[in-house]
Amino acid sequence: MSSYQLSHLKQLEAEAIYILRETAAQFENPALLFSGGKDSIVMAHLAYKAFHPARLPFPLVHVDTGHNFNETMEFRDYYVDKIGARLVVGSVQESIDKGDVQEETGLDASRNALQTTTLLNTIEEHGYDACLGGGRRDEEKARAKERFFSHRDDFGQWDPKNQRPELWNLFNGRKRQGETFRVFPLSNWTEMDIWQYIRAEKIELPSLYFAAERECLERNGVILAISEFVQPREGETVEKKSIRFRTMGDATITGAIESVATDYDAIVDEVAAARQTERGNRTDDKRSETSMEDRKKEGYF
Numbered sequence: 001m002s003s004y005q006l007s008h009l010k011q012l013e014a015e016a017i018y019i020l021r022e023t024a025a026q027f028e029n030p031a032l033l034f035s036g037g038k039d040s041i042v043m044a045h046l047a048y049k050a051f052h053p054a055r056l057p058f059p060l061v062h063v064d065t066g067h068n069f070n071e072t073m074e075f076r077d078y079y080v081d082k083i084g085a086r087l088v089v090g091s092v093q094e095s096i097d098k099g100d101v102q103e104e105t106g107l108d109a110s111r112n113a114l115q116t117t118t119l120l121n122t123i124e125e126h127g128y129d130a131c132l133g134g135g136r137r138d139e140e141k142a143r144a145k146e147r148f149f150s151h152r153d154d155f156g157q158w159d160p161k162n163q164r165p166e167l168w169n170l171f172n173g174r175k176r177q178g179e180t181f182r183v184f185p186l187s188n189w190t191e192m193d194i195w196q197y198i199r200a201e202k203i204e205l206p207s208l209y210f211a212a213e214r215e216c217l218e219r220n221g222v223i224l225a226i227s228e229f230v231q232p233r234e235g236e237t238v239e240k241k242s243i244r245f246r247t248m249g250d251a252t253i254t255g256a257i258e259s260v261a262t263d264y265d266a267i268v269d270e271v272a273a274a275r276q277t278e279r280g281n282r283t284d285d286k287r288s289e290t291s292m293e294d295r296k297k298e299g300y301f
Helices: 003-026 038-051 070-083 092-098 112-126 191-201 264-273 291-298
Strands: 030-033 060-064 087-091 130-132 149-152 180-183 212-219 222-225 239-244
Touching: 003 038, 003 130, 003 191, 030 038, 030 112, 038 070, 038 191, 060 070, 060 092, 060 112, 070 087, 087 092, 087 112, 092 112, 191 264, 222 239
Parallel strands: 030 060, 030 130, 060 087, 130 180
Antiparallel strands: 149 180, 212 222, 212 239
16 A cells, blocks of 8 residues: 555544544533444444543444344444443334334335434433444435534434534534534545555454355345345345445345455455445435435434
């Protein structure tokens, strides 16, 4: 890796660590949203570096849809134990059982939209006043509108037209009673930055990020891995292909790509040549052109 790349990554690392420390300093009860995906793993890694040798000053919070990849859940528990963090889990299934949300029905039903209510309930239950997220501005056009310190009203809602200016790395965490913030330390990172940093730091990831022969099917133009949550329908064919995942999420909506990239170097080369964003294989983002922004306005990540 060139000295320029290392310098660039160090600048991004320093910025993220500064924001993590600012969050711990400005807020009374922050939390780090942890999905078990690469971005949240990088953010947890940065937090570990920011506060080591002390324990993380906030818990890792996972909103569990109940339809996660087994590999993701196993890695989540392993990683939390490895860094000595505290884990808090918000369960979509519990939200359904309590009647807080109603599960979707139909062929393409998903629990993804239900995460918003579970997240907001978890924030309220534990009194979190700021939640650190791994969102990046290059992922999706709605996320490109986000500030580092993203204000939420007392209903947990986001107003993209009413955001605070952020000049000279001055971040305003002032809030009224009941208001909260989402904080995004990785805002200025790209997918390529993430992978180059993972390679440079030798960060462990779930095996699903690396290409392997897996049983899968194609549905609505998206490659889905066969699991207890994804089974073939009439007319669908199960095949074995060399695939990997660029993003991690609910197994029912997260698509894979055909790939032979089995190590960090090969993935970096593959990302450099990609012409589709990593969320291009997320079926939830294809429901409408504004699906992500609509969910964010309601209080989603």
